[in-house]
Amino acid sequence: MKELAQLVNSSDSVLLFPHSKMDGDAAGSCGALCAALRNQGKKAYIFCDEVVPANLQFLVKDFITDDPDVFDVPGLCMAVDCGELGRFASRNETFLRGNRLACLDHHENGGQFEDAVCYVEPSSASTGELMLQLLLEMGVEITPFMADALYAAITTDTGDFRFSNSKKETHEAVAMLYDFGLDHAKVCNEIYDNERMEKLRMHSLAIADMEMIAGGKANIVCVTQNMLAESGAEMWETEGLIDTMRTIAGVEISALLKEDAPDKIKVSLRAKSYGEVLTIANAFDGGGHKKAAGGTIRKSIGEAKALVKDAIEQWFVAYDVQKQEEI
Amino acid sequence: MKELAQLVNSSDSVLLFPHSKMDGDAAGSCGALCAALRNQGKKAYIFCDEVVPANLQFLVKDFITDDPDVFDVPGLCMAVDCGELGRFASRNETFLRGNRLACLDHHENGGQFEDAVCYVEPSSASTGELMLQLLLEMGVEITPFMADALYAAITTDTGDFRFSNSKKETHEAVAMLYDFGLDHAKVCNEIYDNERMEKLRMHSLAIADMEMIAGGKANIVCVTQNMLAESGAEMWETEGLIDTMRTIAGVEISALLKEDAPDKIKVSLRAKSYGEVLTIANAFDGGGHKKAAGGTIRKSIGEAKALVKDAIEQWFVAYDVQKQEEI
Structure with missing residues (x-):
């Protein structure tokens, strides 16, 4: 995690790769990191060639690009909430163009990239919890938006804390997010009260x-x-x-x-x-x-x-x- | 809270009074305390003259009695998750027969009993969280059943952590319950996967x-x-x-x-x-x-x-x- 934090901190242009069929964990984790990088004055985008589900759009704001040439050579390409090329097949070429490669994931099969700095922890209920650790390790100031985005990641990937993957550390992470300004009711309203009739x-x-x-x-x-x-x-x-x-x-x-x-x-x-x-x-x-x-x-x-x-x-x-x- | 813990610890026969139309918070909080009291070798019952909803029955096990004369004179009658006589009108007479009276509640209007030791904290999202504090203050060993019952109280009264009453302390309480053997998936299955077709x-x-x-x-x-x-x-x-x-x-x-x-x-x-x-x-x-x-x-x-x-x-x-x- 320390190595990954150093790599991210030392990169000036970053492209984040959520998996295909982006879910709340991928969107929230990417959104939080992208906001942190931009607050550091860096160039950062979430690279995505699919429509983002309506109830997740508040998590990725204007961070999304579908332009593979947004950077000539991205300083860092980072897979978030996915650990193998097959999880974002249509965007592999751009990913592999990164000067450096990285991966943050909680899936069993995570970290399947050559020459990449990977942090994969399958015992974690969500990538959102790992992203919180990464942001803390990076030493960034966590804003209310980032807290909301990480909460969105956690609540969606744990079925609102009901799935068996939810555990002590999950609730500890959420408790910490309140210190950074989490407004969970707002997040739940966006995520869960946004259904089509x-x-x-x-x-x-x-x-x-x-x-x-x-x-x-x-x-x-x-x-x-x-x-x-x-x-x-x-x-x-x-x-x-x-x-x-x-x-x-x-x-x-x-x-x-x-x-x-x-x-x-x-x-x-x-x-x-x-x-x-x-x-x-x-x-x-x-x-x-x-x-x-x-x-x-x-x-x-x-x-x-x-x-x-x-x-x-x-x-x-x-x-x-x-x-x-x-x- | 200290005074309430001392009173409960010094009582040999205890009747617990959940409010009418018992919900998960009342059932879980009563269930946890009743189990703790019986583990202490005391006589304790939940006094209730209504049918307990099917999905909450695992929380109150064989603790329920509808016999107002189960004790000649109850050592302690304690209102749980309710703070006024009107919330359990059909059982007032028995409540007032208690040698001592007490109340643990998180409602705004809690503690409306004369000569009762009351702990009322409206800022708490659930009585379950207060019951955890009480059990800790009493110095009882919290069993997995009690942890499950308190989790049931918390998850139901916060709308599975979605309502605006949920906060940092709520998640901290849940994190602690895992140390006592909480099996949240089992509780969620009992509570939420128990609907009638x-x-x-x-x-x-x-x-x-x-x-x-x-x-x-x-x-x-x-x-x-x-x-x-x-x-x-x-x-x-x-x-x-x-x-x-x-x-x-x-x-x-x-x-x-x-x-x-x-x-x-x-x-x-x-x-x-x-x-x-x-x-x-x-x-x-x-x-x-x-x-x-x-x-x-x-x-x-x-x-x-x-x-x-x-x-x-x-x-x-x-x-x-x-x-x-x-x-």
């Missing part, structure tokens, strides 16, 4: 259509093109829907099916505690982890739903048999 | 029927008896619905109308920042505060909706006129 309507249509299966231990929701047309929402706005499905008492496994095209159904599966959704995803050549898996089914939404439903119910039958045998 | 369905029907008014600056939702019948939900399960309405970008004022009976419509109004909903509630003899107000309209749901809609739109017209004049 169309998205809420689509979620409502989907939940109204939800089916409980496996005796209430699982639920399944299909978002069809018809629902998008009826609500005016877009398919990416299904974000958060599976989390709502999981809030129902007794539900162990949730399945969300998205009709991307009449014969292209994207499936997301989540388990709460004992469920193993990777086994279920294998039934249709999907992949993932034990608690979060998915895949694509090239059938109609009705056929896909029947297939997933069947795989889930079979998994519970097998699970019950195994439990019986153990007794 | 019927409730979610009702919220969906209501949101699908939501009307945006005043050029998108307000929204209005009616929950009818038909929606309850269609979803299987009960009217009290509208809890949280107005918060969802508020998450829509650009919405300043939200109005929720509940059809309790064909000619009895309960109205809830919320404003985010500059809106003044008390003025709007006055249009139908309601009351409340600037940012949260309501009342009852004795008309049909259709008439009530027209009335509220009109009052909201008129408020925005008046607000715009006033703003114009200021310029």
Whole structure:
């Protein structure tokens, strides 16, 4: 961390690289560092060739550039909240043009860059917490804007402190941010109270259509093109829907099916505690982890739903048999 | 706090009084103290004559009694998260039978008991934080169960750290709870992932029927008896619905109308920042505060909706006129 702080402090022109599909952790961490660098009188930008989600725009202000030639040769190119070239593939060429390379990340696979100064701490719940450490190590004066941006990074990556990655150090970092002028209510309003009505309507249509299966231990929701047309929402706005499905008492496994095209159904599966959704995803050549898996089914939404439903119910039958045998 | 800790430590039989309509803060704070007292080998109960909400039952375990005669004369009766007799009216007689009286609360109007040892700190976001201080002052060993119960108190009363009452000390208290074995993910699962499917369905029907008014600056939702019948939900399960309405970008004022009976419509109004909903509630003899107000309209749901809609739109017209004049 000391080496990284020295490198950043000694660089006069800095390009920051958040990952593709920028989230609150990437945007907040980049925003805080970019503000710090500009306050030091340096030239700094966040290099991004995608649209920033509306609720995150306050974090990156006018820091964004999509011009790969904003610097002839950037003094420092730094990957933030991502640790491999594949996480920002369309911007690799510019990244590698940096005179020096760096990386700050909290993902397991972080730090996959040659000749880069990397600080990667997978035990940290967010890159925002690591960015706070970096700013302190750099000796910069942390402003209320930076405190807000780092809070945004932390609250989004921990599911508002609910996910299992949240821990003692997370709350200690937030407590410290108040000393620098954090206005958490303002940040939460920007981040969480910025939904499109169309998205809420689509979620409502989907939940109204939800089916409980496996005796209430699982639920399944299909978002069809018809629902998008009826609500005016877009398919990416299904974000958060599976989390709502999981809030129902007794539900162990949730399945969300998205009709991307009449014969292209994207499936997301989540388990709460004992469920193993990777086994279920294998039934249709999907992949993932034990608690979060998915895949694509090239059938109609009705056929896909029947297939997933069947795989889930079979998994519970097998699970019950195994439990019986153990007794 | 020292005096209160000494009083609790010197009492052999203790009855705890949460307020009516027990919430997470009352349940978690009572649960933690009751566990501490029993671990000290004392007789302690939470006296409550209402059904405890399903998602809070893990906090009060077998501590609840509805028997006013569980003690002939309770050594200590202590109001928790409430500061006046009116907050647990049906249990006043038993409370006043206590040999000694006490109160731990964070409400503005706390400590309204004669001859009671009261610790009231309105600047605290939750009674849970004060209960942590009390347990530390009492010198008890804080167990993982107590840590979980206090976390439940804090997360629920701060809206998962989003409300404006949350602050530095709130996060410092949570950081400390990890030292005592807090499992926040387990608590969040119990508290937040314990919804009835019927409730979610009702919220969906209501949101699908939501009307945006005043050029998108307000929204209005009616929950009818038909929606309850269609979803299987009960009217009290509208809890949280107005918060969802508020998450829509650009919405300043939200109005929720509940059809309790064909000619009895309960109205809830919320404003985010500059809106003044008390003025709007006055249009139908309601009351409340600037940012949260309501009342009852004795008309049909259709008439009530027209009335509220009109009052909201008129408020925005008046607000715009006033703003114009200021310029």
